[in-house]
Amino acid sequence: xxxxxxxxxxxxxxQDENCDVRTVTLGISLLDCAGPNIxxxxxxxxxxIRDLAGRLVELGxxxxxxxxxxxxxxxxxxxxxxxxxxxxxxxxxxxxxxxLDAVAREIGVDFVGGFSASVEKGTTxxxxxxxxxxxxxxxxxxxxxxxxxxxxxxxxxxxxxxLAVSRSLKxxxxxxxxxxxxxxxxxxxxxxMPDDNPFMAGATHGIGExxxxxxxxxxxxxxxxxxxxxxxxxxxxxxxxDIAEEIKCTAYRVTRIxxxxxxxxxxxxxxxxxxxxxxxxxTPRVGDSVGEILQMMGGRTGRCGGHDGGLGPxxxxx
Amino acid sequence: MGTNAPEVPSEEYIxxxxxxxxxxxxxxxxxxxxxxxxxxxxxxxxxxxxxxTIILSASLxxxxxxxxxxxxxxxxxxxxxxxxxxxxxxxxxxFVPKETDQGAYILTVQGxxxxxxxxQVSTYLASQGINxxxxxxxxxxxRFTMVLQIRPEDPWTADHLRLDLEAICSELGINAYLLHxxxxxxxxxxxxxxxxxxxxxxxD
Numbered sequence: 345x346x347x348x349x350x351x352x353x354x355x356x357x358x359q360d361e362n363c364d365v366r367t368v369t370l371g372i373s374l375l376d377c378a379g380p381n382i383x384x385x386x387x388x389x390x391x392x393i394r395d396l397a398g399r400l401v402e403l404g405x406x407x408x409x410x411x412x413x414x415x416x417x418x419x420x421x422x423x424x425x426x427x428x429x430x431x432x433x434x435x436x437x438x439x440x441x442x443x444l445d446a447v448a449r450e451i452g453v454d455f456v457g458g459f460s461a462s463v464e465k466g467t468t469x470x471x472x473x474x475x476x477x478x479x480x481x482x483x484x485x486x487x488x489x490x491x492x493x494x495x496x497x498x499x500x501x502x503x504x505x506x507l508a509v510s511r512s513l514k515x516x517x518x519x520x521x522x523x524x525x526x527x528x529x530x531x532x533x534x535x536x537m538p539d540d541n542p543f544m545a546g547a548t549h550g551i552g553e554x555x556x557x558x559x560x561x562x563x564x565x566x567x568x569x570x571x572x573x574x575x576x577x578x579x580x581x582x583x584x585x586d587i588a589e590e591i592k593c594t595a596y597r598v599t600r601i602x603x604x605x606x607x608x609x610x611x612x613x614x615x616x617x618x619x620x621x622x623x624x625x626x627t628p629r630v631g632d633s634v635g636e637i638l639q640m641m642g643g644r645t646g647r648c649g650g651h652d653g654g655l656g657p658x659x660x661x662x
Numbered sequence: 663m664g665t666n667a668p669e670v671p672s673e674e675y676i677x678x679x680x681x682x683x684x685x686x687x688x689x690x691x692x693x694x695x696x697x698x699x700x701x702x703x704x705x706x707x708x709x710x711x712x713x714x715t716i717i718l719s720a721s722l723x724x725x726x727x728x729x730x731x732x733x734x735x736x737x738x739x740x741x742x743x744x745x746x747x748x749x750x751x752x753x754x755x756x757f758v759p760k761e762t763d764q765g766a767y768i769l770t771v772q773g774x775x776x777x778x779x780x781x782q783v784s785t786y787l788a789s790q791g792i793n794x795x796x797x798x799x800x801x802x803x804x805r806f807t808m809v810l811q812i813r814p815e816d817p818w819t820a821d822h823l824r825l826d827l828e829a830i831c832s833e834l835g836i837n838a839y840l841l842h843x844x845x846x847x848x849x850x851x852x853x854x855x856x857x858x859x860x861x862x863x864x865x866d
Binding site: 347351352353354358359409410596597600601603604 | 764767768770772798817818820839841843844845846847848849850856858859
């Protein structure tokens with residue numbers, strides 16, 4: 345039986361605390377799209393994305409309507425391009441980026457991630473081509489995001505790759521100078537990149553993932569901050585244990601909402617549900633930063649920020 | 663409430679009782695019904711501002727007039743000043759909600775208290791053929807909160823209600839929120855999410 349107090353506490357998360365489903369990301373394996381003809385590779389990739397994600401936005405909106413909860417962004421993450429578009433040179437990589445951009449626009453998703461490579465231990469020809477293609481691939485497209493993993497605890501740091509990536513990054517910034525260098529906001533340089541990652545701009549659909557999977561990102565900072573704030577205003581001297589307990593309960597509520605929306609949408613799309621990310625990434629809104637949570641707990645921080653590029657639509661990126 | 667009710671002919675009654683709250687009211691009511699050969703089959707009680715109200719369903723041996731049951735309950739403990747109301751149970755419903763797998767929605771209205779909020783919101787819901795399944799409202803100081811459970815037949819109806827209610831409440835200077843009940847189950851209970859999610863056919 346639902347208790348009024350529980351209803352009001354949950355409602356408060358939406359009403360005052362910026363709680364929403366920030367991202368829905370459909371991960372798609374494109375490894376089966378590799379081939380000797382780049383036109384065919386691009387067409388196969390586009391068709392597979394169309395088939396699997398073509399109704400992502402529409403069914404997402406229906407899910408959002410059903411529950412009365414906004415979903416802010418829709419994204420697609422594909423297998424690292426360096427793995428399935430090898431052998432076609434930098435121009436081939438650029439063609440792939442443009443094909444991904446076109447299909448992303450066609451199906452209405454905000455971003456498509458996966459223009460990426462892992463080079464921490466060494467760089468393949470395809471990786472080099474991808475890095476060389478970065479300025480044009482990300483600079484001439486609107487929705488394509490990319491990432492390169494240049495280091496890992498196990499393999500060390502690939503300094504040659506860092507040099508190559510730096511040059512490309514600089515060229516990308518110059519190329520998109522008229523948009524405040526926005527091309528670089530769609531690119532992440534990683535150390536210890538996870539095998540799979542649904543979070544833009546570094547999203548990829550990694551090896552070890554199923555053919556297709558739905559991942560959900562929910563916003564955390566605002567809700568957690570207000571919970572800590574409330575605790576401090578109602579209890580005279582809350583201990584760190586009290587605060588931890590409050591954050592735990594709040595995180596539970598927020599992630600369960602993500603899990604509910606993710607499961608429902610996965611059911612509608614007929615794909616498995618993957619994970620929920622309680623995002624710590626800030627938005628430009630005041631009160632939506634993890635740094636402010638630390639301040640609320642009594643810590644001191646500089647300018648507040650987050651751990652991971654929580655990439656919103658271009659106009660929201662701050 | 664008996665789990666081993668004797669299988670003898672019986673008649674069903676719906677009984678409500680109100681009184682100022684104190685210990686022993688339920689005991690007085692149920693003891694009276696038991697002495698009349700009755701069996702309580704469903705019961706719900708609430709206490710508001712020190713006043714107790716109960717509604718219960720009971721089966722009694724045939725022949726008892728509602729007026730006689732009322733008199734006996736009220737006479738059970740005269741100092742309790744019980745006010746009872748008794749009706750024979752009529753199984754034919756006056757309202758049959760449309761079949762839907764949609765689940766219920768929770769409408770929450772909050773803001774500065776003023777007369778007419780409940781009347782306006784409930785009149786609108788009635789005009790849309792929406793039945794209120796559960797209702798709680800309270801004004802603390804000048805802050806008003808009401809929580810209603812309703813059951814729109816599909817998500818489009820829910821969306822339409824949401825927009826209308828937001829507009830109505832905005833004119834009253836208050837806020838309205840309509841969210842699916844599963845959101846609250848997910849955030850307030852421990853059970854697996856999979857139990858809450860329906861499995862529609864692909865492309866639904």
